[in-house]
Amino acid sequence: RIMAEENVELSPEGWVAGQTQKILETGTTEGIEVAGKPIVLLTLRGAKSGKLRYTPLMRVEHDGAYAAVASKGGAPEHPVWYHNILAHPEFSLQDGTVTKTYRAREVSGDERAAWWERAVEAYPPYAEYQTKTDRQIPVFVLEPV
């Protein structure tokens, strides 16, 4: 029996959906950028709906692992996907034309500090976002499974 391909939801945010669609059309994240920096495409499962949702994030990579930074531009609240990644921490991430499975864990202390530095290096506006909110912006490390 061929299982029907599960539908994956686009973001309701127009620009986010547009960048996602470009990745799907071209088959790569190459050339899709925010402030001139590269992005990656996660496919996360909704914590309540169980729906798959395309969630593009900035590309923060080190030694084959990635960081997912729940910045949402420094908004007062975490992005909703923060709950999705906690509820379903194993998911696929596409970087360029390569899609692999990763497992996320939220980091704190020195480990978080090291990844925060890498994140700001990869996408400097993260530092500015953190000054805009007193919530500590969550950082997840994504390791290949």
Ligand SMILES: C[C@H](OP(=O)(O)OC[C@@H](O)[C@@H](O)[C@@H](O)Cn1c2nc(=O)[nH]c(=O)c-2cc2ccc(O)cc21)C(=O)N[C@@H](CCC(=O)N[C@@H](CCC(=O)O)C(=O)O)C(=O)O
């Ligand atoms: C608007 C809302 O988005 P959000 O999950 O809050 O996340 C907001 C943004 O972080 C998200 O759009 C990111 O993709 C934006 N974004 C980045 N967002 C970041 O936080 N960090 C980044 O580094 C980042 C980079 C980036 C690069 C390119 C790009 O196009 C977008 C980028 C959303 O998608 N809502 C949907 C889905 C909601 C959802 O996931 N519901 C859960 C329920 C979860 C619960 O409440 O328990 C479910 O389905 O079960 C809806 O309302 O229908």
